[in-house]
Amino acid sequence: MSEERGAKSANIFDVARLAGVSHQTVSRVLNDLPNVRPATRARVQQAMAQLRYSPSPAARALVTKRTRTIGLITPGTADFGPTSIAMYFNVAARAERYSVDSVTAPDTDAASIRSVVEGLLRQRVDAIVLVVTDLGVLEAVRGLDLGVPMVAAAATQRRNPQLVSIDQYRGARSAVRHLAESGHRRILHIAGPPRNPDAVERIRGWRDELASHQLAVVEPHHGDWTAASGAEIGRTLELAPGDAVFAGNDHMAIGLLSALRARGLQVPSDIAVVGFDDVPEAAYLSPPLTTVRQDFRALGELMMQKVLLAVEEPDGLTEDTPLPTHLIVRESSRS
Structure with a gap:
């Protein structure tokens, strides 16, 4: 009897611990979302069965507070490279069933960048993505307390798990x-x-x-x-x-x-x-x-992969080797 009560009281974190994954991954399995390896999905489902875990609609809503919206900040120019990166990132996001709220940042001073970022955060975006054409913009965003993951396309000598680039x-x-x-x-x-x-x-x-x-x-x-x-x-x-x-x-x-x-x-x-x-x-x-x-298409796809990791498996973020040119x-x- 006590075992049954224990099973009924199991929560998403118990499932995550037993399966050896994050609670975000359990959430993705519960909601039948993509980008969960078949072996991982099977392990989570086995843990749910072992714990007799069956979330209520209220519990499911609690663990899926995300809006599946990404805030994309692009420069206020129509240059070929940044425009191509933004286009292919949008394509990659749609393939993952995310929407993208795109805004331009024509000014690079800290106050203007803060205003743009705060506008996106009010929309409850799950992550913020930057297409960087001025190093000052990257530094300004890094100096803010975002509360959500940030990923940037920026070619710099300093490697960072949050950065992706072409070499x-x-x-x-x-x-x-x-x-x-x-x-x-x-x-x-x-x-x-x-x-x-x-x-x-x-x-x-x-x-x-x-x-x-x-x-x-x-x-x-x-x-x-x-x-x-x-x-x-x-x-x-x-x-x-x-x-x-x-x-x-x-x-x-x-x-x-x-x-x-x-x-x-x-x-x-x-x-x-x-x-x-x-x-x-x-x-x-x-x-x-x-x-x-x-290869701007590959960069856009890599940015989206990085966003998914940052949102779902933040401990799995690693530095990426810049993509090659030809x-x-x-x-x-x-x-």
């Missing part, structure tokens, strides 16, 4: 290595904004690869990722036949190509050009643009 550093090195091995001894760089983490890592990769070939470093020129900024820099860039330019993204490379044509310089016979991103237009430029391809060689860098 900007090695991508930049592959671009510069290609140019150096093609015989170019002076490789200039048009970089992105100084506080952008992707730009910082691409500059670091460019510098280190130049050093490995014992090539001189000319300080980079900073654009704002737009074709207009690439064209403006390209109009006054000091160049000599045989030089090469590694542009921090494809749009700045597109502007550079236009400026070089206006100056009567031929690509690639006079100047070789390499971009970064592999935007859809890159293969159809004249000449087709050599570039570094990023150099795509086309006519703009072929001598």
Whole structure:
């Protein structure tokens, strides 16, 4: 009789302890939600049967307070990379039956970021996700007491279980290595904004690869990722036949190509050009643009996997190796 009373009084935490899982995992099994391994699901179900655990509707509501909504903070720009990451994250979230409440953060000061975050928290989101284009935004959010998990897409040297990224550093090195091995001894760089983490890592990769070939470093020129900024820099860039330019993204490379044509310089016979991103237009430029391809779909999926872990199994969060890039060689860098 006492055993029966003990079984009837079992709760979700007793089930979790017996199955060797978190109570969040038990909740996922109870609600037939995805992302529970079959073996884990079977172990939880066996524990429930052994304890004769049958939650009441009220108890089930208690353990499923989540809204299945994620707050996504994106920069106030339409740049190709952040837009692609946000799109693929939304796709991955829908596949997991989560909705996404997206907001932009056009200002990067701490007060503006706090206002954006507080607005999402009022919507009772289960997690906050950042697409980081300014290191100040990441630091501002980290300084807040969120009360929910935070995951960020940010390329930084410092690894953190909450961060996911594409390997900007090695991508930049592959671009510069290609140019150096093609015989170019002076490789200039048009970089992105100084506080952008992707730009910082691409500059670091460019510098280190130049050093490995014992090539001189000319300080980079900073654009704002737009074709207009690439064209403006390209109009006054000091160049000599045989030089090469590694542009921090494809749009700045597109502007550079236009400026070089206006100056009567031929690509690639006079100047070789390499971009970064592999935007859809890159293969159809004249000449087709050599570039570094990023897998934004994989990054969006990785972000969602990280969110699920942060919400369901926070003790399982580990540092992730940045996703690889792929150099795509086309006519703009072929001598």
